Amino acid sequence: MTTPPRHTRLTFHGPLSETRADALVQRLVRHAPTTVLDIGCGWGELLLRILAATPKATGTGIDINADDLARGRKAAAERGLAPRVRFLEESATGTPHGPADLVLCVGASQALGSQLPQALGELRRLVSDEGRVLLGEGFWQRPPTPAELPRMWPDAKATDHPDLATLVGLAVDAGFRPEWTETASLDEWEEFESAYLADTEVWLARHPGHPLAAETRERADRHRAAWLTYRGVLGLAYLTLVPVAAR
Template sequence: MSADEVRALMSAPGNSHLTWNTPLSEEHAARLITACGPAPGARIADFGSGWGELLMRLVEAAPGSTGDGIETDPDAVARGQLLAAERGLTGRVRFHEAPAAGYPGGGYDLAVSIGSSHAWPGGTTGALKALRAAVRPGGRVLFGDGFWEREPSEAALEGLGAEPGDFGPLLGLVRQAETAGLRVLQVTVADQREWDLFESAANIGQGERWALAHPGHPLHAEVTAAVDARRTGYYGGYRGTLGLAYLVLSS
């Protein structure tokens, strides 16, 4: 049970230092929103939305638009609902506590999925097919997924708990999008600074801050060990090996 408690203490939805649960800067996010180009009145869906920060910004960029956030984590949904209310988006941004693969909505102008390809059978291939099916003809897709920046070492695989075949090269990701019937409008990747800031703020930072604030807690040693393992896995393993690509696509 303590392992579950440690994961909960280090989880992303409760981490106020994270704007979004992905390596992404403000400038990069703004460029993605511009490339997606949501029109006034657009219907937008984010599959695996987390607390919906990117979804809300897309909706704010297009007057009269609406957004559906599809997310299974109740804590992320609760955070998203609170943020939407604080920003006057209640009614325009709705959260659905449901799995991405089973969500029945369609006909969207824009479908988004960042780091959630595992939610569909078939992983990346299944995700791209589902996202294409979720948008109207001529609609757009914003898809974020992992790729290998270079051949992964044993230390990188161990740090991620991954297998070599879990990801492929960046060009392979582009080709998968094309095979799914999508045309690539823009490709950008998270840079090293975005990755470093994300890793520092996410599990590592969240756990470290909690441990510093609770020196006598029964879980202190376990949280510290989890932080140290994550730090070793990143700096001694997958840093510079695992990439995250953001593809803006047209159906």
């Protein structure tokens, strides 16, 4: 049975351009990490690029999505990186896979705790004292209106995200200094969200009478309506964080 393809148009599972990804990799490998831990790695594209740029490093990616992990393992094998990376299907809660010289947590802080301060505390535990954390975290570019919130995601609340200043302040409170602060552009968001749905939209146009079409159409329409609502309201910050040394 023909089924909708999944995420074949996406390089990264988030609003991240090639230009920004290249700059992030260059910055993150400056301190020559030898161990890299990716929380909620998906298929680990950024992890693999960092390993390719640091031949002495090894990596561990953790996620609970078996399909994404299989895609990551396939990509690692194709790039000759399989001996230096492992993709683990497991929860990140209380993970023992640390401390690492570089910890990636992009759009996945919920895997470390239901509240952002708790997740930031876990990131501090998981990074070595001389290491770095790349945190990709949502923030409100402006406060959402009461009319917008119900159209974003189930049970969306104004307290689901902080503003950018509060987000950076929480990182500082957790024992980090922000080496670099940047945010995804509208172009990056639009490319990501369009690519997220593109395969599904084409499949729906070609298979309107398929047994799975009604369910797939409802899911796609709901996602599109949500992102067109949070477009320009929800941002994503990329924070390169340096752990503060113990006194």
